[in-house]
Amino acid sequence: MLLSELILPVLMVMFMLTVGAYVVAVLDRLIAGAFGAPQAGRVWLAPMARGAWLMTQHANATEAPDWQAWRLAPALYLALAAIGLAVVPWSESLVATDLVTSVVLWGSVEALATVVIFLHGWSANALLALIGGYRYVALGLSYILISMFVLIGVALPAESLQFTQVVASQEALWNVIRQPLGLPLFLIVGLGMTFWGPLNLADSKDLAGGTASEISGPPRLVWDVARAAMLVAFSGVAASAFLGGWMGPWLPGPLWVAIKMLAVLLVLLLLGRVLPRIAPERCVTLMWVVLLPLSFIDLVWAGIGALL
Amino acid sequence: MAVNWLRKLASHKRAPVFPVLGKQGDKALRYLALSPEIELVDSPRHASVLLIAGEVPADRLEPLRRVHDQLPDPFTTLWFRNEPWPHLENVDRIDDLTDLPAALTKAHRELMTGQRDSGCRILSDRPPNPWKGEGDFGQGGEGMMGGVPYGRPMAMNMQDDISDGLTLDSLTFRLGPFFMAFPPGMAAEVTLQGDLVQSWETQLEPYPQRLDAVFFNARKHPVPIAEIELARARHHLQRLYHALHLAGLEALSLSSLRLAYGLSTSSTLDGLRRRLVRSGFFHLAAVGGGVLNTEQARQFGGPAARAAGLADDLRSHDAGYRRLGFSPVCQDGGGVSARWKQILDEVEQSLMLARQAERDEVYTNDVDCIETPRGPWDEQPPEDASAILDEVLPGLEWGDALATIASLDIAAVADGGGGTQSPGESRAVPGGSGNVVK
């Protein structure tokens, strides 16, 4: 019992973290190459080479950082991604942690992600990192509401906050079709959570790398791996909440989840390449004035759909 | 042992290079941007090779020393068309642009495998202010917020915020000559409150830019309009590359650069323009703000003035251009998005003029006054315009301020012969993907 209920789930989550982060790196490089970035060398070796280089580089220091917070922040971000992955159901019985309130847990992961990213920027005590951290918080506080309304909408037909129940409720029709506004809004939340592409306000180019401008070496490696792992965790949750999780013909459940996660990852990585970085003001206005009302509509739609 | 294996794997990584731009350094930057073996990074912490591209004037040597020491170990330097400092050992000097990617890769690989030692630090290991053991608790502070805790004072510069009047701490700092979002060589002293610029004072002007040789020839004798218009379009597309790179549209920025390299009379801007509009650059990215009023626009000249609605273009006085039916294009607004629309319109106009002029073999007529891509060149070449930044930037948010700088062609035009590289070099494209312009 100890093996199946404790050790196996933990191993599963750790495995998905590392493999997932690697897959994200490879996919991102492939997509960049498809969009015209000059490529050289083997795509599957490049993330390993980058990891090796970061391990051999010295970790940078600043004059007077908050050492504990600075070193904790990447590790905490990784831990949040791991917790997010732990609630993703791979089949009816194969879940790392089948909590009754897993939607609430995912909501808290999202909220804490804002805290952790801000901490990473603030604790370096360097100007560009600080601006990146503070700028991100505006975005972080805005996307969390959209995410919650969309996930509540998904929980309504399931009559439960448990992700396994949410997936089970999609037996008749997937939520991506039943609640069409849900997945696009949730994808925007995913971009925000990992500050990817258009919503990269934390580590952006106009801040010379933002919160990451003062880190080098192993802390930078952990930060980048944590970001990729969070993308993986997010895509797992999106696949469960909107794309029917383990449901599908012929193939076993876990394989379907992996395929759907890959699909969501591809969409996120593509969006990251195609859209420009949104100005923070425009982003916040858009989220509160356009996207939040849309999520209200999604909720009402989901409610009416659940009652019928 | 494990470290050796790790380092061997690390040597396979694309060389991470932080470019420090001296005079004429941006040509090397654009060449490397298209090179597959090099990864150009924004912060020296993310690099293992420091590339000093071009000659760095004496007043920017102290910032160069600071940036040199900011790279974490192991690191090395490479000097391009610049003499390395004498006390540095085992660093190379490269003069040929096509050798640069290979030299950078070699430097990184040798550094990783241990054949080359990491560079040594230049500046002395002293804090900015002595603080150890001083002050109330030994950390250098005095009283509540005074003194120099851990070497620097706390931010206490309290002025009313210019947008909503709150009095919080302002952060004053000098943003140096080697910041990637600035024109090469520009340094400014900035005061921020939050992420809004409170005051901006340009301290070092950007290096004067060397335009294509055809513009200098046009002041001596008539030149084919096709050639001068292609050079103009190339200049604008290279500036577009920098702005798109800053805005996060990496793929489009490289397309713009490739278009610039392979520019000929049969090129077309339609594909790039369509992709740019569809990506949402004119609505989503930081394209609000940065408006020049009429007086500032007139002082600026060139496409920035035309984007503000002033239809001044020296080409309309030229008989050759009049034969081709030239009339200046304008936008109204004078903001960042208006300027970029103006640039795109001017590139299209230049390509159209070049096509017509090549067919009809038209030459320019006037040699006294020509319109450069930077502005009108009457008696004096266009001057540096960094003073305008001091007026326009305060009140803008950080991203908007940098986008405004990217949209303005601030550097003066260097008065002198056209460039120091061989004629075939500016057409060299890494990876061999471009067409060579005749």
Added chain:
Amino acid sequence: MELLTLLIVLLLSLGAGLLVQWLPMRHQPIATYPQRAPFLGGGTPDSHAWSRYHVRYYPMTLLLIAFEMEMMFMYPWAVVFVEKGMMAVMEMGMFLAILSVGIVYAWREGVFKWQ
């Protein structure tokens, strides 16, 4: 049991993150002061970065708190929604409408400008 698993996952990933950062750094010498200076393109700062930073989106956070309280109500509401039927829809609809007035007011007051 699941909470124990979750705790172990948390501790393990946190530990892995910290270990990967600490292990290679054990024998590295502390960086020199010039290396530790913040990167500003070669320029120098006047002071430490920590300051009373002007957070321009502060009014937005007040609006957020109102919505957060609503979210707390919605979690149990979602579970009993189908049972309660139309009444639940109307109640939550009223709550949302009242808060939407807050968003419109904030928008007109320029809360989202300069964040």
